[in-house]
Amino acid sequence: MNKKVKAIPQNSKADASIEDVAQLAKVSGATVSRALRNLPNVSATTRARVLAAAVQLNYTVSPSASRLASGRMSTIGVVTPFVSRWFFAQVINGVEEVLQKAGFDLVLYIDEDGRTFQSLPMKRKVDGILMLTLPSDSPDVERVRNLGVPVGSLHVDIEGFSSVLIDDVGGSVIATNHLIGLGHRRIASVTLDQNSSIPFRTEHDRSKGYRRSLAAAGIKVDPRLIVNGESSVEGGMQAAAELLSLPDRPTAIFVQSDEMAMGVLHTIRRAGLRCPDDISVIGFDNHELSKVFDLTTVAQPAHDQGVLLAQHVLDQVRNGAQPQTTTLRTRLVVRGTTAPPSSPLE
Known part of the structure; x- marks a missing residue:
């Protein structure tokens, strides 16, 4: 009695199965799976035969099946307090760029108070997590761990985690020293949000750098x-x-982000004052619009921070690497919003 042979559909992606590929290549289904996922213990000849059969049948591996077989979901979770602010948007863009090239998906979690996962646990399995500027004492840190x-x-060095840092204290010292070097003594500071539901270190460190620079120059903090x-x-x-309403207004302002500095410049000009003739302004970030505003600023590589953080975690996920820490430098970008005060040592 002749054995029935299943008719194999030609060039039909919708109908072809792994069993069809196995039958055409004259191997087992397990061998097909190993060959298509480039796993070991498959000879070059057999692998070539399997690939040829898969091409002939227009067969592609099911992403979900492949992920289950490998024990990975090819998904990275990103925990961020904001998505609309320029810095976070740049970082997320850098992360997404790396993950897309690596064939990984990105799942975004908005964590505005550091307690998101008390009420919304990560129900979708992820292979790794990127936390953007969450403080080390945030309740969600331990839940993620x-x-x-x-x-x-990002920006917070936590034991056991990979990290990408910048020297916020040093960057603020650079900004404030630039103003002091021009001859300013009455220097104001516009800070990042001091009343945020999450006590971010960025505001603390940039304020620390401002105060440190003034103290080193013998200038009392007002x-x-x-x-x-x-x-x-x-x-x-x-x-x-x-600040402009003060009877003895500042001659210079260090602003802890370029976005806020743009608002500062708007108010100065609406008040009929000239920048930098009447008052100097320096920001922090090197926002892409800072050139348009001719804004002197301290540059930080926001996009690159996202790229490096994603690369560090992917290296752990795919290669079993140990956690890595990278610190990136800031730099002064002098444009047209800073100059010596109109009256020396004012």
Whole structure:
């Protein structure tokens, strides 16, 4: 009695199965799976025969099946407090660029108070986590650690995690020293949001650098010259209005982000003052629009931070590498919003 042979559909992606490929290549289904996933213990001749059969049948491996077989989901979770602010958008863009090239998906979690996963646990399995600027004492840090997957931390050095850092203190010293070097003594600071539900280190460290620089120059800190800019253009506008209302207004302002600095410049010009003739302004970031505003600033490589953080965690996921820490440098970019005060040593 003749054995029935299943008719194999030709060039039909919808109908072809792994069993069809195995029958055409005269191997087992397990061998097909190993060959198509480029796993060991498959000879070059057999692998070539399997690939030829798969091409003939227009067969492609099911992504979900491949992920289950490998024990990985090819997905990285990104935990961020914001997505609309320029810095975070640049970082996420860098992360996505790396993950896309590596064939990984990105799952975004918005964590505005450091407690997102108390009420919304990660229900979707991920191979790694990237945390963007979450403080080390945030409740979500331990919840993420307990997932047992590689974790990367941006701007915060946490034991056991990969991290990408910048020297916020040093960058602020660079900015403030630039103003002091021009002859300014009455230097204000517009800070990132001091009332955020998450106590980010960035505001703390940039304020620390500002105070350290003034102290080194023998300049007493005037609390009236430190104003919360609420991490927004509108906040920068309001902070500048408050500073300009002082009877002895500052001759220079260090603004902890370029977005806030744009708001500061707007208010200065609306007040009929000239920058830098009447008041100098320096920002922090090197936002892509800082050139348009001719803004002197301290540059940080936001996009590159996302790239490096994603690369560090992918190296752990795919190669079993140990956590890595990279610190990137900031640099002064002098443009047209800073100059010596109109009256020396004012």
